[in-house]
Amino acid sequence: MSGNPTNSSDNRIDADLDPGRNIVIVPSDNEDRLSEKQFVDYHSYREQFLKWLLHLGKNPDKALGYSAYTVYESGYRAAAFDRWVWDHHDEYRIPPSHEDADEYLQEVAYSDRSHASKGKIEEMLKRYFRWLAHKYGKDEWKPDFTFDSSGGGKPRDFLTVDERRAIREAALEHGNIPSYNSLTPKKRTEWKGYVAKTLDKPADEVTPEDWNQVDGWKITSLVWTSLDTGLRPVEVRRAKTSWVDVSNEVLRIPKEESSKNRDNWMVSLTDRTAKALERWMEERKNYSRYDDTETLWLTTHDNPYGSKSLGRLLRRLCDKAGIRTDNRQLSWYAIRHSVGTYMTHERDLAATKAQLRHKSVKTTMKYDAVPVEDRRDALDRMG
Template structure:
């Protein structure tokens, strides 16, 4: 999937409110040039390697926030000639803010990309920040995480989520209330609820989506882009082509358990009955016919946690929790090489964060070591 600058936030509404018409034109040209560089060269200019969609989007938003602060609090007006002094002042203000360490570290990374672009394309000197911000959680491994036991409970919850009893198992006196439930769920009059709606309520969609993500560590963007053509049920693998992969880094063959392959096969057979899939190869769509994205997946996971009895208070929980748990489990069960291949990492350094044995595993090792 090719990326274009227009796919990302160039001139946000907040920035447009601060600028006159000609400034908007100039700022947009500046942003197009910067984002195009991020797409094609930003990660490694020497190898013509760009960043992935999510990184570019986050960078675009954070550098736009930086620009607005420069205009309103430092320069007192519009400029795109951003300087190291601008960046240092911005990071100093952020230091004393209530923002998280993660936000501060990610903002600094975004500004480093901005000045890396200015170094390569404008001849500016490289920016060396006065202070370094780091995400203190990184050394402790992934922040969003499921244990092996929790993974099993999520897998079981995905069998239960959205399901209802079979029609024949429900007493006649209770069928009317179940019809009312289905009418509300599918947005139709109770009198129009059919046997097909009953089968649809026990769909394999959520099961297949959750199980595939548990097996393959699917990123939200990969759930969004997933296609029927990826699925090889016979060989129990997903075949993700380079143009659909999250970071456009190569073609990937990712292992599936036989249970997951079976669930995907059942869902592919089922999806043929739904009109909204007639003109698309999309593997999963929402009830409204849209691809699943970060927020809808977060809501789904929280519902699955509720069914599974997994507490989410004081705990970050997004779809990445499934991915991180896959990396850690695969590292413990096999090795870093297996985790690297399953998670589709280009660099072993990225996979290293999953090589943190839980304290109980280390304690058992000490007992065995004597």
């Protein structure tokens, strides 16, 4: 921005640290998005990062830094990642989180970039978060998958039809309402009304034993909704009660809250999922953690779900369903990719594009492949 207090020399790393290479502290694409105060803040932040790379980044214990060329490349890639974070959250935000890195690398893995480029981005993220660990005392970031040195990266796996059914059944058995003895007298009275309605009996006839007959619907509704709509982790985090339209069996995601922030989306739900959401919406009223928020699902620690917590949930469901996860790179995106694969197989790319909320059909094209089950059938027929 023209109002930002800098000149060309101020926006370069010192010459003695940058022999033969003009390492820009704040690239123009980032500068153009910032107010004057944000620019001053970001300039200082970036300068510390780049100097750390030059002096210490390669081996902090031995005070060995990277070459100026490596810092030049990593600096621009890190700036592009920062812009992605700002777009992703619709606000200026530093530092980025581990969840941001997970989701960014996932998008990179399924992009049209070359394998070598994907590997360079992964290396940048490791360097970036190593510095953040040094600066803020946080844990270092570890990617859920990596690209080999030749650039032959492979994105994470997806669920087969049988695995989707097994996950759906496992989610149905997951979750409980608060136990009778854990509730205060006041909350017990509130929950008694819910138990009575669920069991279709008068409230004054509800007994403590009835509590054991009523299951919680939070995890079931979250998992089933994701199995239908392929919710990204960020969409699970942003999901609001206002999105839910049970009567029409759809999610209505406004463009202001969609992951790509381009269009309003109306996404189909199955009858089973709509009923699960209806049950959860009723149950949700009894939890005080939801009193002042429209957030549709919160963890037991009262936080919105993120990539890490959703990944742990998926692994628990796989264990319960008897799905082996060794030698696989399963993440929450495995659910999304299964929706894309089988929606394309059952219908067409247009249906997949709408259900997964893609702006471009190019993104959807990666699902234009024959599922493994059908290929296996073809091999059987081939003899």
